[in-house]
Amino acid sequence: xxxxxxxxxxxxxxxxxxxxxxxxxxxxxxxxxxxxxxxxxxxxxxxxxxxxxxxxxxxxxxxxxxxxxxxxxxxxxxxxxxxxxxxxxxxxxxxxxxxxxxxxxxxxxxxxxxxxxxxxxxxxxxxxxxxxxxxxxxxxxxxxxxxxxxxxxxxxxxxxxxxxxxxxxxxxxxxxxxxxxxxxxxxxxxxxxxxxxxxxxxxxxxxxxxxxxxxxxxxxxxxxxxxxxxxxxxxxxxxxxxxxxxxxxxxxxxxxxxxxxxxxxxxxxxxxxxxxxxxxxxxxxxx
Amino acid sequence: xxxxxxxxxxxxxxxxxxxxxxxxxxxxxxxxxxxxxxxxxxxxxxxxxxxxxxxxxxxxxxxxxxxxxxxxxxxxxxxxxxxxxxxxxxxxxxxxxxxxxxxxxxxxxxxxxxxxxxxxxxxxxxxxxxxxxxxxxxxxxxxxxxxxxxxxxxxxxxxxxxxxxxxxxxxxxxxxxxxxxxxxxxxxxxxxxxxxxxxxxxxxxxxxxxxxxxxxxxxxxxxxxxxxxxxxxxxxxxxxxxxxxxxxxxxxxxxxxxxxxxxxxxxxxxxxxxxxxxxxxxxxxxx
Numbered sequence: 001x002x003x004x005x006x007x008x009x010x011x012x013x014x015x016x017x018x019x020x021x022x023x024x025x026x027x028x029x030x031x032x033x034x035x036x037x038x039x040x041x042x043x044x045x046x047x048x049x050x051x052x053x054x055x056x057x058x059x060x061x062x063x064x065x066x067x068x069x070x071x072x073x074x075x076x077x078x079x080x081x082x083x084x085x086x087x088x089x090x091x092x093x094x095x096x097x098x099x100x101x102x103x104x105x106x107x108x109x110x111x112x113x114x115x116x117x118x119x120x121x122x123x124x125x126x127x128x129x130x131x132x133x134x135x136x137x138x139x140x141x142x143x144x145x146x147x148x149x150x151x152x153x154x155x156x157x158x159x160x161x162x163x164x165x166x167x168x169x170x171x172x173x174x175x176x177x178x179x180x181x182x183x184x185x186x187x188x189x190x191x192x193x194x195x196x197x198x199x200x201x202x203x204x205x206x207x208x209x210x211x212x213x214x215x216x217x218x219x220x221x222x223x224x225x226x227x228x229x230x231x232x233x234x235x236x237x238x239x240x241x242x243x244x245x246x247x248x249x250x251x252x253x254x255x256x257x258x259x260x261x262x263x264x265x266x267x268x269x270x271x272x273x274x275x276x277x278x279x280x281x282x283x284x285x286x287x
Numbered sequence: 288x289x290x291x292x293x294x295x296x297x298x299x300x301x302x303x304x305x306x307x308x309x310x311x312x313x314x315x316x317x318x319x320x321x322x323x324x325x326x327x328x329x330x331x332x333x334x335x336x337x338x339x340x341x342x343x344x345x346x347x348x349x350x351x352x353x354x355x356x357x358x359x360x361x362x363x364x365x366x367x368x369x370x371x372x373x374x375x376x377x378x379x380x381x382x383x384x385x386x387x388x389x390x391x392x393x394x395x396x397x398x399x400x401x402x403x404x405x406x407x408x409x410x411x412x413x414x415x416x417x418x419x420x421x422x423x424x425x426x427x428x429x430x431x432x433x434x435x436x437x438x439x440x441x442x443x444x445x446x447x448x449x450x451x452x453x454x455x456x457x458x459x460x461x462x463x464x465x466x467x468x469x470x471x472x473x474x475x476x477x478x479x480x481x482x483x484x485x486x487x488x489x490x491x492x493x494x495x496x497x498x499x500x501x502x503x504x505x506x507x508x509x510x511x512x513x514x515x516x517x518x519x520x521x522x523x524x525x526x527x528x529x530x531x532x533x534x535x536x537x538x539x540x541x542x543x544x545x546x547x548x549x550x551x552x553x554x555x556x557x558x559x560x561x562x563x564x565x566x567x568x569x570x571x572x573x574x
Contacts, residue, residue, distance in 0.1 A: 130504040134569075150502060179501060192495055193503045197510040202565035203543040204487055207535070208479055213572055214466060215437060216480045217417040220572075223484040225509045227569040231562035235555050242550055248494070249547055256490040260536055263529055268522050275518035278489035282421075282514040284500055285507075 006162075006169040010035040014071040016064070016086055018042050018051040021103045021129065022077030023138030024145035026056035028174045031143045041067035051138045068094040073170065075127075076102040080236040084113040091122035100124040101167055105190065106240035107154045107183040115158060125167045126154040126183060129176065130194070134228035147175035152190075154183040191244035196252055198234055199245065201227040293449075293456040297322040301358040303351070303373055305329050305338040308390045308416065309364030310425030311432035313343035315461045318430045328354035338425045355381040360457065362414075363389040367523040371400040378409035387411045388454055392477065393527035394441045394470040402445055412454045413441040413470060415477070416463065421515035434462035439477075441470040478531035483539055485521055486532070488514040 013035040015022045026038050040057030041064055042048050048060035061067045068074050068090050076086045083104040090100055091114075100122060104110050111126045118124055131149040133140060151171040155164050168178045181189070205227035208220070238245055255274065262271035300322040302309045309327070316325050327344030328351055329335050335347035348354045355361050355377050363373045370391040377387055378401075387409060391397050398413045405411055418436040420427060438458040442451050455465045468476065492514035495507070525532055542561065549558035 130502060132504070132506075149504065152502065189499050189502045192499050193507050196494075197491060197507045199543070199546055200487055200491055201506075201510050201569075202562050203539055203546055204484060205565035205569040206561055207483075207539040207542045208568055210568060210571060212476050212479050213568075215417060215439065215476045216572060217419070217436065219419075219488075219513045220480050220484045221574065222509045222512045223488050224565070224569050224572075225574075226506045227562075227565040229566070231559045231566055234562050235559040238550055238558060239553060239555055242553065245550060246547070249543075249550075252490055252494040253543075255494045256486070256536075256540075259486055259490055260533070263525055263532060263536075266526060266529065268526055271525060272518045272522040274493055275489050275514075275521050278492035278511070278514040279516070279518055281495055281497060281500075282488075282492040282511050284497060285503060285511075287508065287512075 006165050008173070009033070010072045010170075012037040012039060012070045013073045013075065014039040014041055014068050015057065016041045016067070016074060016076045016090065017078035018047060018056060018138045019077065020133060020136055020138060020140050021131075021145075022075070023051055023054070023056040023141030024131075024143065025075060025077065025103070025129075025174065026051065027054070027141050027143035028146060030055050030058065032173060034170070034173050035073075037070070039067050039071065047138065054138065054141060056138055056141050064089060065093040068098065071095070071098050073099045073101070076100065076104075079233055080104050080106055080110075080240050084110045087114050087124050088117055091118050091124065094122065096122070098122065099163055099166060101127045103127060103129050105194065105237045107152075107186045109240055111154055111156060111183040115156060123160060123163050125159055125164060127167065127171065128152045128154070128186060128190070129171070134226050136230050136233070144175065146171070149176050150179055151176040152179050152181050152186050154181055154186050156183065187241050188244045191241055191248040192251075195238055195241055195245045196248040198226055198229065199238065199249065200252065201225065202234075293452050295460070296320070297359045297457075299324040299326060299357045300360045300362065301326040301328055301355050302344065303328045303354070303361060303363045303377065304365035305334060305343060305425045306364065307420055307423055307425065307427050308432075309362070310338055310341070310343040310428030311418075311430065312362060312364065312390070312416070312461065313338065314341065314428050314430035315433060317342050317345065319460060321457070321460050322360075324357070326354050326358065334425065341425065341428060343425055343428050351376060352380040355385065358382070358385050360386045360388070363387065363391075366520055367391045367393055367397075367527050371397045374401050374411050375404055378405050378411065381409065383409070385409065386450055386453060388414045390414060390416050392481065392524045394439075394473045396527055398441055398443060398470040402443060410447060410450050412446055412451060414454065414458065415439045415441070415473060416458070417481070421513050423517050423520070431462065433458070436463050437466055438463040439466050439468050439473050441468055441473050443470065474528050475531045478528055478535040479538075482525055482528055482532045483535040485513055485516065486525065486536065487539065488512065489521075
């Protein structure tokens with residue numbers, strides 16, 4: 001077998017969108033010296049200045065064409081709804097050998113839309129770092145955000161294996177563990193492990209009267225923490241993955257209903273059984 | 288106004304049931320020197336030895352009568368279903384001026400049952416420390432478990448005001464903030480802030496296929512953390528507060544259904560509005 005040679009350092013990596021995720025990726029690249037230059041690209045000069053100040057990028061620009069001109073790798077970290085459009089815009093102005101990836105939470109729509117449109121000279125491979133926070137903004141950037149976290153990469157039949165290896169190596173250099181999935185499998189899985197929890201946490205928070213909040217403790221706080229996430233970002237994610245989210249919701253409601261029935265009918269054995277199933281699954285995961 | 292004088296140190300406090308809560312309360316009493324003696328009472332000699340070893344109690348016994356003989360205060364920290372029975376047994380063997388409280392998660396049934404039966408010589412005031420963990424056992428005891436946490440005390444018309452002040456002062460000495468509620472108001476509120484989150488977290492964990500777990504991140508983990516709690520303890524709590532839990536569940540399902548409809552109908556405005564309501568409520572609470 002030939003081993004695919006992948007680089008350990010890049011010349012220039014450009015990041016489009018320097019929010020929490022883009023800022024954290026940039027800070028990790030800078031701290032770990034994974035690229036000589038890290039270019040932050042965005043619309044807000046103030047936000048770009050802040051990203052540079054906190055060491056998330058080495059230079060900044062509000063002009064896309066200038067920002068990607070020298071890039072070996074462009075990472076699109078804009079909100080879900082805009083990723084495909086931004087990838088396509090990058091692909092039109094970057095050099096032919098530039099790799100493009102993203103950090104979007106929904107993959108099938110993005111990857112399909114890009115692959116339908118993108119020219120054969122540019123290469124896009126979808127990525128989704130499974131890390132984040134209910135906080136937004138590059139002031140919350142964390143160079144260790146991806147350490148020991150999973151990044152899902154979503155190659156297709158069109159993906160070049162060498163370029164795939166480059167992207168996977170890149171995420172590994174940031175401390176992440178890479179899982180390879182098809183875009184559809186990603187969306188099906190993340191509907192359950194990320195999008196449904198957001199729906200449930202939001203509903204739980206929204207169903208809590210404000211006057212009951214003094215009697216919340218760590219249980220309510222843990223269970224609702226992600227409800228503090230940005231409503232517009234999550235609107236995009238949930239609608240971008242509608243079909244799978246609704247299927248996961250069906251499965252959740254079925255279990256919830258069996259708990260309801262057990263409580264209504266004072267059926268302790270059935271209730272304990274369902275609670276024990278939940279505990280068994282939760283115990284498979286650390287903290 | 289006369290100020291009610293309350294003691295800053297007790298001679299002997301006895302703890303019936305030295306699990307996570309009993310052990311943590313005992314450790315806090317010992318560390319803060321709130322009582323000269325802390326007697327651990329339980330059925331398992333091994334568990335009592337462990338409690339003494341970790342500094343949660345100063346002496347131990349498996350005999351209830353001996354354990355409460357000199358107690359100024361007895362704290363019943365046994366599982367919810369057994370609290371009323373244990374309080375009554377303590378009241379039959381303790382000295383006439385002994386105060387009794389508990390740490391049960393459901394109050395109306397416990398307090399009613401005790402007040403229906405207890406003799407006028409003994410005094411019971413219900414308490415519920417809003418702290419805990421998905422972990423069980425006194426090896427996870429934490430002397431700071433109640434620091435900056437809420438303890439709800441649930442006096443009734445029969446409660447002596449001086450004794451109420453003593454109990455409230457006791458919890459405050461452990462670092463807690465005391466909220467006074469009727470037993471019924473406690474159960475109505477906690478159904479929403481504690482029992483419903485457990486139902487939701489358990490259903491979410493139980494609805495997650497094990498093969499999807501590698502793609503969970505902090506969102507799923509936070510939202511399901513309490514599902515790792517003991518199934519039998521939570522069966523008792525949920526059935527002990529059935530009526531209020533079902534009402535809270537109704538309210539949750541109403542919100543969940545509005546999110547489902549918004550996703551089904553691709554109604555972004557409605558979806559964002561509900562998510563924003565959840566965020567607004569969650570943002571009212573720190574971390």
